Amino acid sequence: MIGKLTGTLLEKNPPEVLLDCHGVGYEVNVPMSTFYNLPAVGERVSLLTQFIVREDAQLLYGFATAPERQAFRELIKISGVGPRTALSILSGMGVADLAQAITLQEAGRLVKVPGIGKKTAERLLLELKGKLGADMGAMHGGATSDAQADILQALLALGYNDKEAAAALKALPADVGVSDGIKLALKALAK
Numbered sequence: 001m002i003g004k005l006t007g008t009l010l011e012k013n014p015p016e017v018l019l020d021c022h023g024v025g026y027e028v029n030v031p032m033s034t035f036y037n038l039p040a041v042g043e044r045v046s047l048l049t050q051f052i053v054r055e056d057a058q059l060l061y062g063f064a065t066a067p068e069r070q071a072f073r074e075l076i077k078i079s080g081v082g083p084r085t086a087l088s089i090l091s092g093m094g095v096a097d098l099a100q101a102i103t104l105q106e107a108g109r110l111v112k113v114p115g116i117g118k119k120t121a122e123r124l125l126l127e128l129k130g131k132l133g134a135d136m137g138a139m140h141g142g143a144t145s146d147a148q149a150d151i152l153q154a155l156l157a158l159g160y161n162d163k164e165a166a167a168a169l170k171a172l173p174a175d176v177g178v179s180d181g182i183k184l185a186l187k188a189l190a191k
């Protein structure tokens with residue numbers, strides 16, 4: 001319903017901000033990643049939003065970037081993860097970190113977020129696999145992220161653990177192809 005707000009920032013009280021849009025003040029909850037990048041009070045700001053209607057409330061959530069909003073939307077689809085928990089996850093880790101944790105299936109990184117227990121973390125990893133994985137984590141572009149995801153899967157299939165595979169992936173050039181990337185990663189891991 002409300003997809004974007006542009007206006008003057010009136011108040012900043014984490015995690016809530018008050019945004020004046022032509023005389024109408026909107027209370028918008030934002031993750032800390034967005035909050036830290038907000039301009040000073042009195043400046044103009046644009047936020048992508050997600051409007052949530054519940055039986056007892058109508059809430060507006062704001063995001064600085066489209067990937068943040070998309071991650072939020074995917075998170076709230078999961079049973080047992082409400083908007084507040086999704087906001088907490090995005091405040092505790094960036095979209096790229098979340099995507100990497102999902103791709104590498106690292107529950108330990110999610111458990112570090114306040115309010116996320118071991119079972120919730122495992123459910124998040126299971127339900128978000130393929131939806132929020134490497135494709136959202138790599139901000140370079142679609143082709144690169146697909147190649148990197150394929151290289152990672154190949155290394156995991158060959159028996160390397162998550163940390164070894166991730167380290168080898170980081171050492172690769174950003175624009176490497178799948179077959180060349182696998183060869184380079186295997187050379188790096190053989191040392």
